[in-house]
Amino acid sequence: MPAPSPVVELRDVSKVYPPTVKGGAEVVAIDGVSLTVDAGDVYGIIGYSGAGKSTLVRLINALERSTSGEILVNGQDIARLPERELRPVRLGIGMIFQQFNLLGSRTVAANVGYPLEVARQPKDTRRARVAEMLDFVGLSDKARAYPDQLSGGQKQRVGIARALATQPGILLADEATSALDPETTHEVLDLLGRVNKEFGVTIVVITHEMDVIQTLATKVAVMDQGRVIERGDVFDVFSNPQQPASARFVSTVVKGLPSAGELAVLRHRHPGRIVTLAFRDSSVDQARVFGEFAAAGVTFEVVYGGINEIQGRSFGHLTLALTSAGGDSSIDAVLDRVRTLTTVTEVR
Amino acid sequence: MDSLIALMPEFWKAAGETLYIVGFTLFFGGLGGLLVGLGLYLTRAGSILANKPVFVVLNLFVNIVRPIPFIIFLAAAQPLARMVVGTGIGNNAIIFTISLAASFAMGRIVEQNLLTVTPGVIEAARSVGAGPLRIIFTVLLPEALGPLILGYTFIFVALVDMSAVAGYVGGGGLGNFALLYGYRQFNPVVTWAAVLLIIVLVQLVQFLGNWLARRAFRR
Numbered sequence: 001m002p003a004p005s006p007v008v009e010l011r012d013v014s015k016v017y018p019p020t021v022k023g024g025a026e027v028v029a030i031d032g033v034s035l036t037v038d039a040g041d042v043y044g045i046i047g048y049s050g051a052g053k054s055t056l057v058r059l060i061n062a063l064e065r066s067t068s069g070e071i072l073v074n075g076q077d078i079a080r081l082p083e084r085e086l087r088p089v090r091l092g093i094g095m096i097f098q099q100f101n102l103l104g105s106r107t108v109a110a111n112v113g114y115p116l117e118v119a120r121q122p123k124d125t126r127r128a129r130v131a132e133m134l135d136f137v138g139l140s141d142k143a144r145a146y147p148d149q150l151s152g153g154q155k156q157r158v159g160i161a162r163a164l165a166t167q168p169g170i171l172l173a174d175e176a177t178s179a180l181d182p183e184t185t186h187e188v189l190d191l192l193g194r195v196n197k198e199f200g201v202t203i204v205v206i207t208h209e210m211d212v213i214q215t216l217a218t219k220v221a222v223m224d225q226g227r228v229i230e231r232g233d234v235f236d237v238f239s240n241p242q243q244p245a246s247a248r249f250v251s252t253v254v255k256g257l258p259s260a261g262e263l264a265v266l267r268h269r270h271p272g273r274i275v276t277l278a279f280r281d282s283s284v285d286q287a288r289v290f291g292e293f294a295a296a297g298v299t300f301e302v303v304y305g306g307i308n309e310i311q312g313r314s315f316g317h318l319t320l321a322l323t324s325a326g327g328d329s330s331i332d333a334v335l336d337r338v339r340t341l342t343t344v345t346e347v348r
Numbered sequence: 349m350d351s352l353i354a355l356m357p358e359f360w361k362a363a364g365e366t367l368y369i370v371g372f373t374l375f376f377g378g379l380g381g382l383l384v385g386l387g388l389y390l391t392r393a394g395s396i397l398a399n400k401p402v403f404v405v406l407n408l409f410v411n412i413v414r415p416i417p418f419i420i421f422l423a424a425a426q427p428l429a430r431m432v433v434g435t436g437i438g439n440n441a442i443i444f445t446i447s448l449a450a451s452f453a454m455g456r457i458v459e460q461n462l463l464t465v466t467p468g469v470i471e472a473a474r475s476v477g478a479g480p481l482r483i484i485f486t487v488l489l490p491e492a493l494g495p496l497i498l499g500y501t502f503i504f505v506a507l508v509d510m511s512a513v514a515g516y517v518g519g520g521g522l523g524n525f526a527l528l529y530g531y532r533q534f535n536p537v538v539t540w541a542a543v544l545l546i547i548v549l550v551q552l553v554q555f556l557g558n559w560l561a562r563r564a565f566r567r
């Protein structure tokens with residue numbers, strides 16, 4: 001496999017906003033973030049509202065200027081580039097938005113053609129490219145419609161067609177599905193998946209919804225208070241989150257982990273000890289794990305569980321209620337042995 | 349009534365003068381208002397050409413000029429009119445002065461209209477590499493066209509209002525006509541005739557403005 005080539009590279013980037021009220025404190029929206037997005041990645045950035053996701057993504061096409069650090073786009077540092085010289089850079093980076101941001105005074109076709117006008121493409125080229133893009137997003141019949149005659153999902157498809165009109169290598173999506181219902185969300189996510197696969201466009205998607213990451217992304221960074229607190233392949237972060245905030249996001253979509261409410265019910269029903277075991281791929285030999293319990297005379301009951309599939313790989317969790325005639329010490333002993341085989345989380 | 353019929357030639361001449369004054373002030377004041385409004389909008393904090401000193405000065409100017417009653421402004425601006433148009437009296441002097449006052453009044457309206465454009469749309473244009481000038485002509489003005497047409501319709505009435513005092517500086521028009529032949533000669537019929545024509549004129553323009561704005565909104 002060829003070495004991955006970075007298309008976007010942030011090096012120790014910070015963004016500090018001046019105080020919003022006189023005498024107030026500065027807002028450190030981005031706090032020393034370094035991040036590498038390789039060609040062909042679908043890089044998801046997740047975090048709660050206010051974590052700094054929008055600011056981060058807007059630094060990549062310089063809609064927002066960084067306070068410090070380097071921002072390399074296709075190897076060129078754009079962090080200190082003057083506004084005028086940003087035009088060619090921006091033509092290589094498409095962007096779609098939560099509120100779609102279509103021009104209400106223009107038809108669908110004219111919206112899609114807008115970036116080509118800015119790029120001073122001749123009319124014929126523009127017309128051909130617009131037709132091609134509308135066909136790709138399945139909206140050829142809406143070319144003459146105005147945005148307010150479209151549904152939310154259709155608007156976002158126009159947004160995607162517009163963002164890709166100049167054939168950019170990078171697409172930035174800021175909460176692109178957050179204003180859409182679940183079904184439309186999946187249509188749009190499918191379309192973005194095709195954009196990545198058919199055109200080889202590198203995508204950076206910002207979201208606060210973990211299922212967007214699960215469906216679309218190959219890599220993920222978790223942001224909190226302007227910092228990236230965890231990053232990695234989506235499968236690794238989902239199956240084995242290292243940070244409490246990441247674990248909270250993961251728990252919103254991962255099947256098999258009991259919620260706090262369900263846990264309370266389980267505790268009530270099973271007065272003994274309760275543990276959750278993680279199984280990733282087939283790297284953990286379930287038979288051996290259960291064999292350990294049997295050999296130690298610890299009986300278990302499966303009280304909760306589930307399997308997830310992410311990017312063709314599976315992982316799951318089983319929650320067991322344990323009882324043993326030998327008491328806590330024999331349970332502790334067997335758990336120590338099981339820990340050498342897989343991740344064990346004691347829930348009580 | 350008889351006297352009104354006898355005054356018909358003067359009446360139509362006055363109506364023509366009102367149209368002349370209002371037409372030119374709508375053009376110059378409208379253009380000035382567009383520039384002032386764009387200036388206010390573009391230089392405010394967070395906008396694409398944010399510039400605090402320019403914004404503060406412009407804003408102060410608008411706030412000072414706008415509340416001055418026009419008849420006082422007319423007197424105060426007379427030296428300036430003399431400098432620019434060469435004379436402080438007559439229709440051309442009043443066109444200058446009304447245009448100046450209207451620029452500031454309309455500037456505020458234009459600014460408010462432009463603020464109705466969602467910032468996201470401007471951001472989308474910036475994200476594809478559009479510069480400020482292109483954003484003004486392809487995003488800001490087209491997106492705010494409906495409200496802008498209504499704003500200009502609104503200012504038209506104010507222009508007719510201001511033109512009525514032209515008589516004070518030797519100008520003509522329906523206001524002057526009503527004052528001269530109606531009020532001074534105790535002939536209310538003449539005054540009412542002028543009033544009626546002004547109402548018809550304003551209604552026509554309001555109707556046209558609404559119609560155009562509706563078309564701009566419907567797209």
Ligand SMILES: Nc1ncnc2c1ncn2[C@@H]1O[C@H](COP(=O)(O)OP(=O)(O)O)[C@@H](O)[C@H]1O
Binds near residue numbers: 052
């Ligand atoms: N223009 C601005 N001026 C001041 N503070 C801002 C500005 N934009 C964003 N912020 C602040 O920066 C932080 C990160 O915001 P944002 O990037 O929008 O977060 P997210 O997209 O993750 O919700 C927030 O605390 C927000 O209030």
Ligand SMILES: [Mg+2]
Binds near residue numbers: 053054055175
């Ligand atoms: Mg955001």
